[in-house]
Amino acid sequence: MKAKCVFVDIDNTLNVSSGKVTAYTKDVMKRLKEKGIIVVVNTGRSAKYAIEKSKEASLSNYIVSSNGAEVYDYVNDVIIFEQSIPAETVKNVYKYCQRMNLTLILNTLVARFINKKEYKYNNEPVEYFSDIDEILNKYPINQLVILSENYDRMLVIPHMFKEKFPNLKVVHSSMSLIEEKRIKNKEYYHDLVLENTAKSTGLVELLDYLKINADDVIAAGDGYDDVCMFDVVGTSIAVGNANEKLKEIATYIADTVQNDGVAKMLEKLLLEN
Numbered sequence: 001m002k003a004k005c006v007f008v009d010i011d012n013t014l015n016v017s018s019g020k021v022t023a024y025t026k027d028v029m030k031r032l033k034e035k036g037i038i039v040v041v042n043t044g045r046s047a048k049y050a051i052e053k054s055k056e057a058s059l060s061n062y063i064v065s066s067n068g069a070e071v072y073d074y075v076n077d078v079i080i081f082e083q084s085i086p087a088e089t090v091k092n093v094y095k096y097c098q099r100m101n102l103t104l105i106l107n108t109l110v111a112r113f114i115n116k117k118e119y120k121y122n123n124e125p126v127e128y129f130s131d132i133d134e135i136l137n138k139y140p141i142n143q144l145v146i147l148s149e150n151y152d153r154m155l156v157i158p159h160m161f162k163e164k165f166p167n168l169k170v171v172h173s174s175m176s177l178i179e180e181k182r183i184k185n186k187e188y189y190h191d192l193v194l195e196n197t198a199k200s201t202g203l204v205e206l207l208d209y210l211k212i213n214a215d216d217v218i219a220a221g222d223g224y225d226d227v228c229m230f231d232v233v234g235t236s237i238a239v240g241n242a243n244e245k246l247k248e249i250a251t252y253i254a255d256t257v258q259n260d261g262v263a264k265m266l267e268k269l270l271l272e273n
Contacts, residue, residue, distance in 0.1 A: 001269045004212050006032065007042040007064065007203055007229060009221040010053050012257050013239050014041065018123050021057040025263040030058045031271055040064060040206065042199050044143075044172050044191050044225060047072055047109045049124045066107045066143035067171045067225065068202035069193050071209070081205040082109065083197045084140035089165055093144055093192075094132045096164075100153060106135060107143035144168075144192040154188040155180065161192070169195045172225040175243075200228035218269070220254075220262045221246060237265050 011017040014025065032039055041050050041057075042064040050063040051074045061075035071081035090106065097104040097115065105126060106113040113135055114126040129135050148154050154177055158170040172191040176183050207214060215234035219226070222242040230236035230249050238250035239261040247253050252269075254261035 001235070002216070003037060003218045003235065003270055004216040005038045005040065005207065005210065005218075006266065007040050007199075007217065007219045007233070008262060009199075009223070009226055010041055010043045010045060010050070012222045012241060013220055013226075013262055014053065014057060014257075016257055021053070022260055022263075024260050026056075026058055028260075028263040028267050028271070032266065033058060033060065035271070037270060038062065038210065038212075042068070042203060042219070042221075042229060044199075046107050046112050046124055046143075047074075048111065062206060064199065064202035064206060067191055067193050067197065068199045069107075069142035069197050070109055071202045071206050072109060079109065080209050081202060082140060082142060083194050083201065084142050085144065085168065085192075085194055087136040087141070089167060090136060090141045090144065091132055093146075093165065093168075097146060101148075102150075102153070103147040105145035105147070106139075106141045107145065108139040108141060110139070113139075142193070145189055146192065147187055147189045149185065149187050151177075151182045151186075151188060154190065157190055165192075167195050168192045169197075171198055172223070175223075178224065198228045199225060200232050203229055204232060218266070220266075222257070235269075237262060 008014050015021045039059045040062045041054050043050050044067040047065040047070050050065040064071050069083040104115045112126045113129045117128050170190045171193050174188040217233040218235045219229040219233045220237040222239045236250045237252045237254050238246045239254050240256035254265040
């Protein structure tokens with residue numbers, strides 16, 4: 001099999017969530033690069049985190065972050081694509097979150113900002129802000145992340161926001177919200193981007209930039225938000241720990257992330273002659 005480009009999700013695909021990329025996966029990715037294959041992380045995480053993972057795994061100089069809202073060549077400092085949320089929409093969401101005591105994270109291409117002091121969210125650094133206008137005057141906001149332990153409030157947000165903020169969509173959520181399973185002492189989240197944005201958006205923008213046909217592309221993932229990637233590429237890989245919907249539409253089902261499933265499958269498909 002031949003491929004010119006590979007897009008790979010990070011959490012529970014490239015590596016176990018909040019974990020490190022294994023030595024085996026790094027070696028496979030390095031060999032893919034030496035063969036001239038462009039490997040790109042495509043993630044709902046921030047650009048800064050995506051760059052760190054890209055470097056850690058010896059991937060290409062391109063990243064797709066914030067669920068497709070950002071496409072960036074971090075080596076040459078070239079913004080290939082940026083889909084920013086209107087400042088007035090961000091401000092209104094901020095006011096809503098303040099009123100309802102919800103945590104709000106603002107994703108930009110250079111940093112993440114949060115409306116709560118001394119708050120820790122996964123392993124990505126965040127900077128506290130108190131003046132929303134100051135942030136909006138300085139940075140384009142590409143993704144919003146809303147967090148709370150209030151299950152009932154978080155459960156209705158996707159439906160309520162369709163009417164309240166019709167230019168936004170919930171692109172990714174806690175699995176427990178999707179499956180409507182209340183879990184004690186759990187913090188739930190929703191990722192929000194512009195209505196016409198998804199991981200496939202950033203993928204297609206980068207392929208257009210690189211002049212690569214989607215039939216020559218492989219995508220790998222584990223979650224509901226990766227379905228859109230699978231829909232537009234020639235070959236798709238679902239890790240063994242992926243949700244069943246993704247497995248149903250995947251070209252290949254790999255071993256689990258704990259067993260380097262994606263790296264093993266890419267090695268078999270692209271490096272074994």
